[in-house]
Amino acid sequence: MINKELLEKLTKTLNEDRERIMDKLESLQDMDFGDAPGDDNEEADETEEAVNELVTAQILERRLMDIEDALKRIDGGTYGKCIRCGEDLSQEMLEASPESGLCKACKTG
Ligand SMILES: [Zn+2]
Numbered sequence: 001m002i003n004k005e006l007l008e009k010l011t012k013t014l015n016e017d018r019e020r021i022m023d024k025l026e027s028l029q030d031m032d033f034g035d036a037p038g039d040d041n042e043e044a045d046e047t048e049e050a051v052n053e054l055v056t057a058q059i060l061e062r063r064l065m066d067i068e069d070a071l072k073r074i075d076g077g078t079y080g081k082c083i084r085c086g087e088d089l090s091q092e093m094l095e096a097s098p099e100s101g102l103c104k105a106c107k108t109g
Helices: 003-028 042-076 091-094 105-107
Strands: none
Touching: 003 042, 003 091
8 A cells, every 4th residue: 555645756756757758758849850951961860860859759658658647547546556456566666667557577477
């Protein structure tokens, strides 16, 4: 069972992470690739950079979804339990990644 103090702390962390990721995603989307005139080398660099940004954006989007799911579980009162087997998640695990929804066994299994 997760105590109120920890829950408040993790809720705050999740909300802060959520805002930070949304800001980051916004700045990634604002970037404009491929339109600048330049020689072939520069275009290749820009393409590579654009791919990297895309990968970063996908990772961030996935993380954002996990965070939003976690916030929904907090609202619904099911936060801190494994979404698959219902076991309590360890406090250590929640502190390391507050958005995690699976216990160690389900994550690896
Ligand atoms: Zn589990």
